[in-house]
Amino acid sequence: MKNIVKKLAYLGVPALIVLMLLLYPHFKGLLTDVSAASEFVLDTQRVLVLDPGHGGEDGGAVSLSGVHESVINLEIARRIDAIMGLFGEEVVMTRDSEELEYPDNANTVRKRKVSDTKRRVELVNSIENAVLISIHQNIYPGKQPFGAQVFYSDKTPEAKDLAICTQDILKRTLNPKNKRTAVKVSKDIYLMNNVEGTAIMIECGFLSNPEEDALLQTDEYRLRVSWAVSSAYLSFYGGANEG
Numbered sequence: 001m002k003n004i005v006k007k008l009a010y011l012g013v014p015a016l017i018v019l020m021l022l023l024y025p026h027f028k029g030l031l032t033d034v035s036a037a038s039e040f041v042l043d044t045q046r047v048l049v050l051d052p053g054h055g056g057e058d059g060g061a062v063s064l065s066g067v068h069e070s071v072i073n074l075e076i077a078r079r080i081d082a083i084m085g086l087f088g089e090e091v092v093m094t095r096d097s098e099e100l101e102y103p104d105n106a107n108t109v110r111k112r113k114v115s116d117t118k119r120r121v122e123l124v125n126s127i128e129n130a131v132l133i134s135i136h137q138n139i140y141p142g143k144q145p146f147g148a149q150v151f152y153s154d155k156t157p158e159a160k161d162l163a164i165c166t167q168d169i170l171k172r173t174l175n176p177k178n179k180r181t182a183v184k185v186s187k188d189i190y191l192m193n194n195v196e197g198t199a200i201m202i203e204c205g206f207l208s209n210p211e212e213d214a215l216l217q218t219d220e221y222r223l224r225v226s227w228a229v230s231s232a233y234l235s236f237y238g239g240a241n242e243g
């Protein structure tokens, strides 16, 4: 119970109202179609694995304002976890702290980073029907580039469809000027290329863009990103369950 209260603390009452509006089709579905609703809410087959990128000794990219992306990734993942909890979706987090534990024999920063990445791969692959959503922030040498972008693994055809759905909702809810499209992840992202099931990675925005960096430092925008990712996941799988 304490845990639920802690999770809900990430969502204010106004947040819940907007969330309900965003997810209105599902609420409507719950009221009018009991069989579809029970499948939607009580689907215990699929497990969402949320991966807040980096953490521990690896802070990832650093924003113009000096904040490591690991902090933003965790804040967004916690909010998605809280929203998913409201819908009875099972969620596993690959980390829930900025601190990470490393094995004793990982005696260099590189070895600790490699061991942590392998730990995440093993965790995801140990869960039957896991759907991985890895949360990151982007960075570029120039200040111009902006916009969320979704990457997918080619291990399942479903990953590409989930990525396209998520990209579309992120674009529409965060910034309609964003012209980015969902693309296949590059071969050098170890986690994404070594998990067996459906996996997408979301670069929520550019920490090198002053406007987007400023937005990503606010609770409001982190919550907006989290709603967008959650509603994409729920509408993608909610629709699939009904069909």
Ligand SMILES: [Zn+2]
Pocket (backbone or CB within 6 Å): 053, 054, 060, 061, 069, 136, 137
């Ligand atoms: Zn990253």
